[in-house]
Amino acid sequence: MDVLEIRYENGHMTINVPVYFPCLQKHARKLFPMIKRYCTGKDRAALGRYLYLLRAFLQAQMETGDGFSGVPPDWEYGSRFVTYSVTERKSLYKRADSNYRLYCKLEVDDEWMK
Known part of the structure; x- marks a missing residue:
């Protein structure tokens, strides 16, 4: 997923997902x-x-340092996080985790989990 289109009554919003999240x-x-x-x-x-994979990727980076265990090997979005320092990775993981938890809490959509 690269772009998310949100269309509402007064206009629309286009979000570049890999740049915006976490x-x-x-x-x-x-x-x-x-x-x-x-x-x-x-x-x-x-x-x-995407949020689920981002969280899993950053968690794997925290635990193993490589970031590719538990995530599909062709997941192209993870490459930008490989060069980050340990402190930056920890901060990004906390953000990704809170994004994913809030997404699930609001029950935005759970069809992708089935």
Whole structure:
């Protein structure tokens, strides 16, 4: 998933997903309800899967240092995190984890998990 389109009554928003996530919790709290309300099920499922894989990738980087265990080997989005320092990886993992938990808590969409 590269781009997420949110179309609502007053306009639209285009989000470059690999650049935007992991985001701060305050931004996620504003964005996820809009996604739940205005995005298609296919887009919500793709975003849920992306957040899940991002969290798994960063967790694997924290534990093993390589970042590729537990994630599909062809997951192209992980390459930008490989050169980050340990402190940056820890911060990114915390953000990704909080994004994923909030996404699940708001029950934006759980179809991708089935």
